[in-house]
Amino acid sequence: MFYWFLKFIALGPILKLVFRPRADGVEHVPADGPAILASNHLSYADWLFMPLVVPRKVSFVAKAEYFTTPGIKGWLQKTFFSGTGNIPIDRAGADAAAGALLSAKRVLGAGELFGIYPEGTRSHDGRLYRGKTGIARLALETGVPVIPVAVVGTDVVAPPGKKFGRWTRPHVRFGKPLDFSRYAGLENDRFILRSITDEIMYEIMRLSGQEYVDMYATRAKEESKKGDSAKGDEQRKPAA
Template sequence: MFYWFLKFIALGPLLRVVFRPRAEGLDNVPAEGAAILASNHLSYADWLFMPLVLSRRVSYVAKAEYFTGTGVKGRLQRTFFSGSGQIPIDRSGANAAEGALISAKGVLGRGELFGIFPEGTRSHDGRLYRGKTGVARLALETGVPVVPVAVIGTDTVAPPGKKFGRLARPTVRFGEPLDFSRYEGMAGDRYILRSVTDEIMYAIMRLSEQEYVDVYASRAKADAKKAARAGDDEAPREGDRKAS
């Protein structure tokens, strides 16, 4: 009930009035039954705007820390995330991917919608990065369709590294469902998993019109930080400039 309270009374109406999000391709999302909504990931606000434009509930996995806080802040945070459709998962351990998969299967097994960001983390520069194969494994093991999704403009509302940016009108674009039933029983083949994942990412790329980079986003972020630190180290200090 808290999910619908947030969506239609407490938070949703405010977001609709302030940001006026647009939705395209809503007919591509099944009116009933399970489906995976695979989206690009530009901002922490993505998980707010995508469910906002749908009449059905969408569940995601979220860091377990959001559900284990203490005190007033911890209780409020726990209530918000659990009530807004988030599922706790410990992403620090070796079994994080397996735990996420089990949680996702539970959502899909109930005939609900499960949202996933195949890139695994937010894009730091607006480009679309290589997808992780968990989305393919989930699709093949459950047999449900994958709806590619492009969320556009959320990196203006909430840019990477900032809580707030500037006012913009986000667009959520849903593509035609992808059916991978031809690969039934092949979830253990890593080449099939990569092929399915790449097909999903290609569909997202066409919807979002982002530049695609065949590198994992986490690796690209690490390389960017390393390059930035190297640049800072090479920059001349004030004393060096005076001496020269």
């Protein structure tokens, strides 16, 4: 109930009035039944604008800590994250990835929409990075369609490393559903998982217009930090 209160009364109308987000291809999102919405990830604002233009509820996974912090702050945090469609990672899994998979399967098993960022983290430079194969495993184990999504402009509204940026109209594009039923039963074949993931990322790239980098975003961030650190050390060196 709180989700719909935020979406249609408290938060959603304000976001629509201020930012006037645009959306294309919403008709590709099924009116009922489970589906995976696989999106690029430019900003923390992505999970606000993408569900905003979809008539149905979209659930994402979030760290369990957001739901277990004690005290009033913890209650407010839990209420907000639950109300905005986030669900805790199921720690019954052996690790965070397995826990996220369990939580996602529960959402899809209930016939709902599940949102996921295949890159695993936000892009630090606006480029699209290699997708992790968890999304392919999820698609094969549940048998549900994957809808590629591109969110454009949110890195202007809320740039990486900053809480606020400048005004622009975010644009959300939905592609046609991708059916991977031809690979049923091959969820343990790593080559199949990589092939499916790359196909999804290609569609996201096509929708977003981003430059694609065949490297995981986490590694790219680490290399970028090392490069910045090396430049800083070089600049601090005394002149000969």
